[in-house]
Amino acid sequence: MTDFLQFSVIGLLTGGLYSLIGVTIVIVFKASKVVSIAHGQLLAFGALFFWIFMVGLGYPLWLSFLLTLILASLMGFFIERFTMRPLIGQPLFSSFLMTFALFIFLDGAFQLYLAGQTRAYPHFLPQGQWDFGGVIVPKGQVVNFLISFFLFLILALSFKHTRVGLKMRATAEDHRLAQSAGVSVRNIFTYVWIISAILASISGIAMATVTDIHYPLPYFGIKGLIVALFGGMESIGGALLAGLILGLLENISAGYLDPILGGGIKDVAAYVMLLLILLIKPYGLFGLARIERL
Amino acid sequence: MIPLFLGASIAHKEGSEDDLISTNLVALSLFQIVGEGRMLSLSNIEVVYSDVILVLKGVTLEVPDGKIVALLGANGAGKTTTLKAISCLLKTELGKITEGSIVFDGQRIDQKNPEEIVKYGIVQVMEGRPSFENLTVEENLIVGASSRKNTTGIKRDLEMVYNYFPVLRGMRQRVSGYLSGGERQMLVMSRGLMARPKLMLLDEPSLGLSPILVEDIFKIIKRLNKKEGTFFLLVEQNAMMALSISDHAYVIENGRIVMDGPAAELIENEDIKEFYLGLSKIGKRKSYRDVKHYKRRKRWVG
Numbered sequence: 210m211t212d213f214l215q216f217s218v219i220g221l222l223t224g225g226l227y228s229l230i231g232v233t234i235v236i237v238f239k240a241s242k243v244v245s246i247a248h249g250q251l252l253a254f255g256a257l258f259f260w261i262f263m264v265g266l267g268y269p270l271w272l273s274f275l276l277t278l279i280l281a282s283l284m285g286f287f288i289e290r291f292t293m294r295p296l297i298g299q300p301l302f303s304s305f306l307m308t309f310a311l312f313i314f315l316d317g318a319f320q321l322y323l324a325g326q327t328r329a330y331p332h333f334l335p336q337g338q339w340d341f342g343g344v345i346v347p348k349g350q351v352v353n354f355l356i357s358f359f360l361f362l363i364l365a366l367s368f369k370h371t372r373v374g375l376k377m378r379a380t381a382e383d384h385r386l387a388q389s390a391g392v393s394v395r396n397i398f399t400y401v402w403i404i405s406a407i408l409a410s411i412s413g414i415a416m417a418t419v420t421d422i423h424y425p426l427p428y429f430g431i432k433g434l435i436v437a438l439f440g441g442m443e444s445i446g447g448a449l450l451a452g453l454i455l456g457l458l459e460n461i462s463a464g465y466l467d468p469i470l471g472g473g474i475k476d477v478a479a480y481v482m483l484l485l486i487l488l489i490k491p492y493g494l495f496g497l498a499r500i501e502r503l
Numbered sequence: 504m505i506p507l508f509l510g511a512s513i514a515h516k517e518g519s520e521d522d523l524i525s526t527n528l529v530a531l532s533l534f535q536i537v538g539e540g541r542m543l544s545l546s547n548i549e550v551v552y553s554d555v556i557l558v559l560k561g562v563t564l565e566v567p568d569g570k571i572v573a574l575l576g577a578n579g580a581g582k583t584t585t586l587k588a589i590s591c592l593l594k595t596e597l598g599k600i601t602e603g604s605i606v607f608d609g610q611r612i613d614q615k616n617p618e619e620i621v622k623y624g625i626v627q628v629m630e631g632r633p634s635f636e637n638l639t640v641e642e643n644l645i646v647g648a649s650s651r652k653n654t655t656g657i658k659r660d661l662e663m664v665y666n667y668f669p670v671l672r673g674m675r676q677r678v679s680g681y682l683s684g685g686e687r688q689m690l691v692m693s694r695g696l697m698a699r700p701k702l703m704l705l706d707e708p709s710l711g712l713s714p715i716l717v718e719d720i721f722k723i724i725k726r727l728n729k730k731e732g733t734f735f736l737l738v739e740q741n742a743m744m745a746l747s748i749s750d751h752a753y754v755i756e757n758g759r760i761v762m763d764g765p766a767a768e769l770i771e772n773e774d775i776k777e778f779y780l781g782l783s784k785i786g787k788r789k790s791y792r793d794v795k796h797y798k799r800r801k802r803w804v805g
């Protein structure tokens with residue numbers, strides 16, 4: 210029982226981050242109907258920028274964080290402006306392929322910089338852990354979870370209550386109609402990529418506090434994609450739920466099966482989940498069976 | 504005027520009908536130079552879909568300041584395409600203006616983006632009354648004000664819109680996907696009004712609505728025209744209703760304007776009655792093209 214609780218707690222805490230990665234993909238898809246597989250790279254670069262500022266250059270925490278967010282939003286901006294925007298009006302598949310090209314390119318750049326070595330991440334989060342009758346709860350991961358929950362809240366509230374959020378929802382429903390109502394859909398795409406890149410970089414920093422910067426860091430993007438798919442691609446709440454489920458599933462199955470099978474269950478669990486989604490519920494938990502676009 | 508007429512007939516020696524059209528064009532541009540306030544004018548617009556399908560074959564029409572102009576025609580004649588050419592929504596479906604120009608308020612507005620057209624003061628209310636279905640009625644209306652920079656007037660305009668369409672006031676928090684056809688028609692027109700347009704392009708507002716509702720909606724159009732000074736280009740298949748509130752009307756067939764005149768005259772016109780109002784004496788549907796040639800000629804001239 211203690212085991213089960215332990216696996217579940219860690220699963221939930223990790224799942225919170227998966228949810229955040231998932232939602233970065235969801236908001237881009239929701240607005241522009243482009244499935245991005247390059248978000249893991251945005252995440253990894255966010256983590257890397259922060260490391261360079263804080264460890265490499267010795268800047269204070271707040272400045273490193275601020276500069277990382279600025280660089281991340283520039284990345285989001287340039288990706289939209291120079292790789293996505295020229296493809297508006299082309300079949301969606303070409304935009305998808307473009308994110309694949311970005312994946313290859315950014316991954317190459319990232320791995321080249323890393324040169325196979327691990328960069329230890331600075332310990333700026335509270336260290337140590339709580340012990341609830343044998344169930345260990347690491348403080349740093351709780352902070353990560355709260356941050357990602359907080360970001361979800363802000364995102365949901367601004368979609369609901371701000372004018373630009375309203376325009377984004379209108380764009381998500383129908384590009385042509387939004388344009389006819391005077392919404393600059395192109396600008397909305399830009400905003401969405403910027404917001405998405407910022408959130409991805411934050412999730413990257415949070416993830417790296419747990420895993421350090423290590424060559425597989427970008428591949429958390431795949432987990433984000435699984436979360437987005439499972440949540441239905443268009444649903445922010447769906448992504449939240451799907452991330453938590455993936456975290457739980459992965460940790461519980463790994464906790465019980467790894468000692469028997471000798472490890473590696475975590476990633477298998479994610480792919481099994483992906484397979485099940487694609488077979489049983491191709492539109493995800495909260496998905497809509499409609500795809501249209503400018 | 505004489506040199507202009509001469510110029511026109513020199514330029515187009517062949518085809519007497521062409522002659523008359525271009526004469527009309529010259530007269531039109533003369534009108535613009537004189538500058539009678541705001542006006543929308545299309546000159547010789549040609550529209551092609553997917554690079555091959557020629558749909559509009561030289562449409563020339565104008566909507567003068569403060570007027571309601573009807574554009575009548577059968578299914579597939581090119582009415583919606585004409586509106587989309589004006590609102591630049593053509594671009595979103597592989598349509599292109601290959602010839603001619605559209606001028607509004609003294610400025611060329613073809614080759615713009617749809618959202619820029621809204622900024623210029625032209626709003627298209629699309630056929631089929633599409634709403635943002637997952638948004639509430641009021642959210643739909645606020646999206647309609649997207650083109651506006653300052654947000655101060657939005658509250659007041661919501662109030663204005665609810666006064667014109669009182670039904671919507673009680674439904675402001677309702678998700679718009681569940682509205683009935685009539686309510687939805689009111690919603691999409693209100694959403695258009697939230698952009699504070701000078702000109703509204705209405706595409707078949709009466710389609711599929713009960714006669715009483717249609718009458719209500721047309722009354723509101725007339726009131727908006729009188730009180731807010733909004734002018735309208737009204738596309739309709741319900742020709743009688745449209746003519747009853749319009750100042751001027753055009754008849755489009757097969758991508759060409761085949762007739763135009765003051766609405767009061769068209770309403771009395773035998774051919775219009777026969778073909779578009781379904782009051783045929785012979786009881787057989789005819790194309791307007793079959794109607795005696797000299798009649799059409801006379802109208803172009805006179």
Ligand SMILES: Nc1ncnc2c1ncn2[C@@H]1O[C@H](COP(=O)(O)OP(=O)(O)O)[C@@H](O)[C@H]1O
Nearest residue numbers: 552556558577578579580581582583584585596
């Ligand atoms: N996106 C499109 N691609 C190709 N052809 C089109 C497109 N939209 C309309 N058309 C064609 O153009 C013609 C005019 O259509 P439309 O302007 O919608 O007519 P109306 O509104 O008068 O019924 C029709 O023959 C229609 O099939």
Ligand SMILES: [Mg+2]
Nearest residue numbers: 582583584630
């Ligand atoms: Mg039509």
